[in-house]
Amino acid sequence: MRSRLDFFRKFPTKLNFLSEISGMDRAPRVFYSPPLSKRGLMRLSTYFLPLLRENPAEAQIVSHRLMLRAGMIRQSSAGIYSWLPLGLRVLHNIEAIVRAEQDAAGAQELLMPTIQPAELWRESGRYDDYGEEMLRIRDRHDRDMLYGPTNEELITDIFRQNIKSYRDLPKNLYHIQWKFRDEVRPRFGVMRGREFLMKDAYSFDLDLASARRSYNKMFLAYLRTFARMGLKSIPMRADTGPIGGDLSHEFIVLADTGESQVYCDKAWLETDILASTVDYDDDLQPFFDQWTRLYAATEEKHDAANCSVPADRLLAARGIEVGQIFFLGTKYSKPMNAVVAGPNGEQIVPEMGCYGIGVSRLVAAIIEASHDDAGIIWPKSVAPFDAGLVNLRAGDAACTDASDALYQTLRNAGIDTLYDDRAESAGAKFAAMDLIGLPWQIVVGPRGLQKGVVEVKNRRTGQREDMTAETALNRLRAAS
RNA sequence: CGGGGCGUAGCUCAGCCUGGUAGAGCGCCAGCUUUGGGAGCUGGAUGCCGGAGGUUCGAAUCCUCUCGCCCCGACCA
Structure with a gap:
């Protein structure tokens, strides 16, 4: 108790206001806002998402x-x-x-x-x-x-x-x-x-x-x-x-x-x-x-x-x-x-x-x-992300460039996207996306790229459709 | 709170009965080869066998106690 009193004697109360210490009251009231491109990058390679392949024994339902x-x-x-x-x-x-x-x-x-x-x-x-x-x-x-x-x-x-x-x-x-x-x-x-x-x-x-x-x-x-x-x-x-x-x-x-x-x-x-x-x-x-x-x-x-x-x-x-x-x-x-x-x-x-x-x-x-x-199949109103973007071949430069670009486009359009940029096999990526149940999946793969298209999959209906990246963007925009 | 079951590697589990230096698959790490629905090969790391006590030359294994978790019932947003 004694030491606490000492502390307050040493630092008069008014100095407890940050503005008085640093002159921040004169600072412009604008908060630092990072550019969109730096905000909350959701790349699966770094996102904390520990998936389990098997059912844990304790879980029944x-x-x-x-x-x-x-x-x-x-x-x-x-x-x-x-x-x-x-x-x-x-x-x-x-x-x-x-x-x-x-x-x-x-x-x-x-x-x-x-x-x-x-x-x-x-x-x-x-x-x-x-x-x-x-x-x-x-x-x-x-x-x-x-x-x-x-x-x-x-x-x-x-x-x-x-x-x-x-x-x-x-x-x-x-x-x-x-x-x-x-x-x-x-x-x-x-x-x-x-x-x-x-x-x-x-x-x-x-x-x-x-x-x-x-x-x-x-x-x-x-x-x-x-x-x-x-x-x-x-x-x-x-x-x-x-x-x-x-x-x-x-x-x-x-x-x-x-x-x-x-x-x-x-x-x-x-x-x-x-x-x-x-x-x-x-x-x-x-x-x-x-x-x-x-x-x-x-x-x-x-x-x-x-x-x-x-x-x-x-x-x-x-x-x-x-x-x-x-x-x-x-x-x-x-x-x-x-x-x-x-x-x-x-x-x-x-x-x-x-x-x-x-x-x-x-x-x-x-x-x-x-x-x-x-x-899971999330209703869009509660889904953790609007869409999942899958780079089917993370080791391939063309695929990666196209995926990166599309990721930026989606983000700029305000579509909350989880980007699977991991070097996993195709099957593993599809399974992961289906498991976490985002409403839309956009798949960028070498096969589609040659034709200038990506694949858009609706998680609920399972329907898959090839379209240009631009059409895909509009489709997701219209859906959200 | 009554009844039942289970604790062994990150996950799923074998080993326990009948004591003798800790196992598999998947995952993880490294390398190579692959690549459109959970890839292949090679090499590698990983365990206070839930905890404590006991029996024994020796305990994951047998005994006692204890903690934790799950399931059925009663209870419940």
């Missing part, structure tokens, strides 16, 4: 196997993973879509810490209720802390400290943060990890009608969010579970390898949320009613005997839960005394809602829903 094989993640301990460059790119893309749609729905992003004080959880009563799943920590001062499994208490605390008037409502606050739940049995890679990235939003409203509007906004936002990732999600009425409240929907993505058995009306397959022009400011109740009219139930809720859907229209499928929304009522606001003053000075206990999206789980869910025997 396809998304876990492919994420390991494609060099996206590596396990650190049970249910805890490091995200390698390729995986992190996908995670960021998914995060961006979630964020964009939350913002559009009127939610505001903030960031709460991963470590929380036990005190708040004692207020809500959950410190004792939550059980072994919550990772409890004691700091050096013997204070009880915990690694947050969720954030209702913390957001309610922030709310009550800073929002005092009915005029400030409604509010919807969200963050995207790592959570920890000490699952007894983590499995399936990031599908059910102990540490996971989650978007959680919390709404505060003056009355039930307003809370209902907040709920409906998130309902729409969720349908749109998943659709933008190329996923068809189906909202299913759900149990509220230990979080509480009495209105809740799970958003299930259909995938053959999904964890839960679900039943729904086949008409769900025909729906297209992105075609809907409904706006967040509209009255969303008719929309909500329409989108909950069709039958959909998880195995727990499904009752074959009393199912309203005729057998020929009933679809039995596997599904993955990628999000859940809850109406909470005053479950947290009341015990934690989060109140605002009403128009007449009366105290109003806000109605709350909470809304979760499993961001890291979505990476796995998308793979489960979109892959083939050769590897």
Whole structure:
């Protein structure tokens, strides 16, 4: 402690401002921007992408196997993973879509810490209720802390400290943060990890009608969010579970390898949320009613005997839960005394809602829903790169020159490209590209060069087509 | 938390039963030859056989304990 004081005496506080030390306040406010040609060169010869040829023994489901094989993640301990460059790119893309749609729905992003004080959880009563799943920590001062499994208490605390008037409502606050739940049995890679990235939003409203509007906004936002990732999600009425409240929907993505058995009306397959022009400011109740009219139930809720859907229209499928929304009522606001003053000075206990999206789980869910025997097939909205450029013969000067030139052209055109410039055999390169699943592959080889063409392959359809480099560029431009 | 299984080279695995100087394929490194769907040849490197203790002249192998990981179930964004 003594030495710290000495330090501050020696260096007066104002010298802690960089500008005062170096005169940077006079420096022009222009940041160094490297030329495009130097920015983030993504050459496979130097990119950190450890691919596995064989399936790791511990991975059972396809998304876990492919994420390991494609060099996206590596396990650190049970249910805890490091995200390698390729995986992190996908995670960021998914995060961006979630964020964009939350913002559009009127939610505001903030960031709460991963470590929380036990005190708040004692207020809500959950410190004792939550059980072994919550990772409890004691700091050096013997204070009880915990690694947050969720954030209702913390957001309610922030709310009550800073929002005092009915005029400030409604509010919807969200963050995207790592959570920890000490699952007894983590499995399936990031599908059910102990540490996971989650978007959680919390709404505060003056009355039930307003809370209902907040709920409906998130309902729409969720349908749109998943659709933008190329996923068809189906909202299913759900149990509220230990979080509480009495209105809740799970958003299930259909995938053959999904964890839960679900039943729904086949008409769900025909729906297209992105075609809907409904706006967040509209009255969303008719929309909500329409989108909950069709039958959909998880195995727990499904009752074959009393199912309203005729057998020929009933679809039995596997599904993955990628999000859940809850109406909470005053479950947290009341015990934690989060109140605002009403128009007449009366105290109003806000109605709350909470809304979760499993961001890291979505990476796995998308793979489960979109892959083939050769590897991943990324929807373009979340793909780690728009395209892969393959120099089929890295030892050949003409091939390399043409590939280098095309790489520059693609980059200048804003097409995010991973350039395979390795001296590998053709087969190995094709296999690697298929495995990591970029939407487009552009193959530059000696055979095509003689005819003045490159080959463009669509990963999803498998269709391959020869065209000039210029046409290829236009094709990719049009596609992105 | 109940039940089951597995820890040997970067990966997939053999060796263990029946103790006797650590293995294969792929990957990695070097060289040469190849080159349009995971190339060939030659040479090379790589292991506290998960950890600790015990039995034994001698332990990857047998015994005890322990740690880690995976699977089924219950639980779960």
